[in-house]
Amino acid sequence: MPELPEVETITRDLSRQVVGGRIARVYVWDRRVIRNCPTEQFIRTLTGQAIAHVFRRGKAIGVRLESKGFLVIQPMMTGQLLYGTGSWRNVRTQVTRITFELSNNRYLNYNDQRLFGRLTCVEDLNQVAFLKSIGLEPFSRQFTTSWLEERTRKRDLPIKNLLMNQHFLAGIGNIYASEILFCARLHPKRPASSLSSREIKLLHAAVRRVLKEAIRFRGTSMNTYRDLYNQTGNFMKRIQVYGRGDEPCFRCGMRINRIILAGRSTYFCQRCQT
Numbered sequence: 001m002p003e004l005p006e007v008e009t010i011t012r013d014l015s016r017q018v019v020g021g022r023i024a025r026v027y028v029w030d031r032r033v034i035r036n037c038p039t040e041q042f043i044r045t046l047t048g049q050a051i052a053h054v055f056r057r058g059k060a061i062g063v064r065l066e067s068k069g070f071l072v073i074q075p076m077m078t079g080q081l082l083y084g085t086g087s088w089r090n091v092r093t094q095v096t097r098i099t100f101e102l103s104n105n106r107y108l109n110y111n112d113q114r115l116f117g118r119l120t121c122v123e124d125l126n127q128v129a130f131l132k133s134i135g136l137e138p139f140s141r142q143f144t145t146s147w148l149e150e151r152t153r154k155r156d157l158p159i160k161n162l163l164m165n166q167h168f169l170a171g172i173g174n175i176y177a178s179e180i181l182f183c184a185r186l187h188p189k190r191p192a193s194s195l196s197s198r199e200i201k202l203l204h205a206a207v208r209r210v211l212k213e214a215i216r217f218r219g220t221s222m223n224t225y226r227d228l229y230n231q232t233g234n235f236m237k238r239i240q241v242y243g244r245g246d247e248p249c250f251r252c253g254m255r256i257n258r259i260i261l262a263g264r265s266t267y268f269c270q271r272c273q274t
């Protein structure tokens, strides 16, 4: 599932390619990916619109339209946005759910194998339910060590589960939660409230360091993630623990552990992380 670094990579590339351009036509091949908005209204709202701005919030992509309104895309598990020039007809596949034909002979396909993704059109971002309750952005000024200390103090759940809670921090999923905790040398099962001030500082720094580096390497393609140009991310080579069960820890050589936490595979080194 695309997490913050992957969605940020898509957002930056998309912004570079489409801002100032126009959506000439919208083809809906499978209306199941459009949520909370009638298909006809979706098409009508977007057709002919100029694109003013593209931004990311958590694991979602927002597109602000020139006149009014927004297109919001949540890729969820297997959603992909693929951009190109020329005819979309040559690249449309069975899993292409929506095609945006853009000005100047360009296209943007929304592909989604498993149909968990969601696209919606709204006049106001407050109409998007998940945005109303979404947590802090890890790169925002509000995300400070004192905020983290304050917000973990009374939470007894495992720190990994808290990191993945989108109402707490936005954009961290299963892969980066494991990577961040390895970087901070914290055991994923540690109750959030048990973290010392020193550990909070390490965690805060690890959140930003890991996400920043993953953005620099254009994300991780563990499963179906592809960028706007259908390329895989390069962060795979920098992954420390995720998906490396039974392989040696890069830091100490001990075997990486895999456990299930809140139903999700969790990887850590029991010597390096306490």
Ligand SMILES: [Zn+2]
Residues within 6 Å of the ligand: 249, 250, 251, 252, 253, 254, 269, 270, 271, 272, 273
């Ligand atoms: Zn280790």
